[in-house]
Amino acid sequence: MFSKRGCSHCTFQNCPVRPYAKRKPNTKQADCIYDCLDLWLVKWAGLLGDGHQLHGISTFSFQTWLSQARQSKDYALPNSSWSQGMMDLYSRFLEMCKDGTWKRIPSYTWLYRSTQLNLKKSLKLTSEKERKETRLFPRNMDTEGVGFEYAMFLNPSEKRMVCLFQPGPYLEGHPGFAHGGSTATIIDSTIGGCAIFVAGRVMTANLSINYRNPIPLGSVVLVDSKVDQVEGRKVFLSCQVRSIDGQTLHAEATALFIRLDSTKSLQQQMSSQ
Numbered sequence: 246m247f248s249k250r251g252c253s254h255c256t257f258q259n260c261p262v263r264p265y266a267k268r269k270p271n272t273k274q275a276d277c278i279y280d281c282l283d284l285w286l287v288k289w290a291g292l293l294g295d296g297h298q299l300h301g302i303s304t305f306s307f308q309t310w311l312s313q314a315r316q317s318k319d320y321a322l323p324n325s326s327w328s329q330g331m332m333d334l335y336s337r338f339l340e341m342c343k344d345g346t347w348k349r350i351p352s353y354t355w356l357y358r359s360t361q362l363n364l365k366k367s368l369k370l371t372s373e374k375e376r377k378e379t380r381l382f383p384r385n386m387d388t389e390g391v392g393f394e395y396a397m398f399l400n401p402s403e404k405r406m407v408c409l410f411q412p413g414p415y416l417e418g419h420p421g422f423a424h425g426g427s428t429a430t431i432i433d434s435t436i437g438g439c440a441i442f443v444a445g446r447v448m449t450a451n452l453s454i455n456y457r458n459p460i461p462l463g464s465v466v467l468v469d470s471k472v473d474q475v476e477g478r479k480v481f482l483s484c485q486v487r488s489i490d491g492q493t494l495h496a497e498a499t500a501l502f503i504r505l506d507s508t509k510s511l512q513q514q515m516s517s518q
């Protein structure tokens with residue numbers, strides 16, 4: 246099923262999703278690699294290392310992973326709990342997706358699923374039930390609107406990820422305001438998505454946040470993150486959380502993510518720690 250043809254621009258030779266021989270010349274590398282949802286999913290799963298080679302994952306697991314992604318609910322779509330402000334901002338970004346500058350990022354209850362079962366076995370989550378019940382932290386509530394309502398958009402050429410975030414009542418810290426831990430979570434996830442985009446499989450090594458103004462529950466804020474520098478395995482990023490009108494700075498953060506050793510599978514990497 247692997248195409249032997251490659252994209253002349255990004256030299257992606259092993260695309261299991263679609264051949265790149267027909268790619269337009271002069272397409273930017275980032276657009277070339279990320280302009281199709283399937284490839285985002287591949288990148289998400291951390292299946293691609295440097296040089297865009299598939300490594301350590303069988304074709305079978307990849308297909309399983311992709312079909313699971315296709316069957317899963319995408320939580321980054323509007324629901325009835327979204328406020329008008331959230332909807333307006335979402336529509337604004339969707340509009341900016343039309344010329345390809347921005348990409349909407351789908352969102353599931355999991356991040357790495359193809360390796361998940363084995364990984365969870367190594368983490369002593371023994372029963373099938375325990376393994377199935379794990380969830381990506383910000384997607385851990387079924388009821389719409391009570392927890393993390395968010396949608397992310399990626400600007401590949403600017404190496405920038407934004408997240409529209411509407412904190413629900415279950416995220417309360419001080420009365421009426423979002424818990425600082427929930428702010429940290431959404432910052433980590435947004436910045437993390439940005440780091441995944443540039444480096445594949447990464448983990449947060451450092452996250453430093455200055456909280457400037459509390460975030461009212463039910464309000465909508467824009468989490469705006471970008472890659473500042475990449476040095477070997479280290480990805481340095483920064484982030485600001487602002488009100489929709491841009492007038493209130495709620496928080497600002499810097500982070501260091503470390504790319505996991507690309508010669509090891511995720512399972513090996515995690516179980517060696």
Ligand SMILES: CCCCCCCCCCCCCCCC(=O)SCCNC(=O)CCNC(=O)[C@H](O)C(C)(C)COP(=O)(O)OP(=O)(O)OC[C@H]1O[C@@H](n2cnc3c(N)ncnc32)[C@H](O)[C@@H]1OP(=O)(O)O
Nearest residue numbers: 285288289350433434437438441442448449450451503518
């Ligand atoms: C298109 C794509 C869309 C994708 C759309 C996805 C959307 C949805 C996204 C959801 C995204 C979720 C994102 C959650 C992200 C977590 O929440 S991760 C969980 C929290 N983090 C952890 O638990 C990490 C725990 N720490 C570790 O496992 C290990 O320390 C690490 C970070 C993997 C590094 O270990 P290591 O690989 O052995 O690396 P090590 O050799 O120690 O260090 C490498 C270098 O980094 C430096 N370093 C390491 N740690 C630090 C530190 N804390 N400070 C400073 N320097 C450090 C070392 O000094 C060394 O530097 P050099 O000597 O090379 O100059």
